[in-house]
Amino acid sequence: MRCRYCQCTDSKVVDSRPTEDGTAIRRRRECTNCGRRFTTYEKIEEMPIIVVKRDGTREPFDSSKILRGVRKSCEKRPVSAAAMDELVEEVVREINNTLEQEVTTIKIGELVMKKLKDLDEVAYVRFASVYRDFKDSNTFFEELKKLLGEQNAQ
Ligand SMILES: [Zn+2]
Structure with missing residues (x-):
């Protein structure tokens, strides 16, 4: 998962929970390079x-x-x-x-x-x-x- 601020590819997950409809996991990530946080959605099933x-x-x-x-x-x-x-x-x-x-x-x-x-x-x-x-x-x-x-x- 690429950091959307500095493009660094290394981040750690600080929070994960399923979205309301249950089709994806919403992850709060923190960039290990710039320290900024961003959210990603990962589909459970395509x-x-x-x-x-x-x-x-x-x-x-x-x-x-x-x-x-x-x-x-x-x-x-x-x-x-x-x-x-x-x-x-x-x-x-x-x-x-x-x-x-x-x-x-x-x-x-x-x-x-x-x-x-x-x-x-x-x-x-x-x-x-x-x-x-x-x-x-x-x-x-x-x-x-x-x-x-x-x-x-x-
Ligand atoms: Zn970053």
């Missing part, structure tokens, strides 16, 4: 979930891809790394809970969008614009207008 992409091709499910997308959407927004991790964890849990072997990228996108909307509206619109693959900026602004309309209605 859930063979396959992602079906828009063009029909398939690839193994990879939660780090979701996290990358979420991070990108949350750039320069007041969203903590912990909140992003948590969002991705929730999405993964929901996908696992469906007990389906295949999940579409559209479904994943919808789950992420639903949660991002509560977390940060700007991040939500950014994510939606990439994920829904809006054909033109009009569609994007329609979505934005709907979102702002909802805000005004509250």
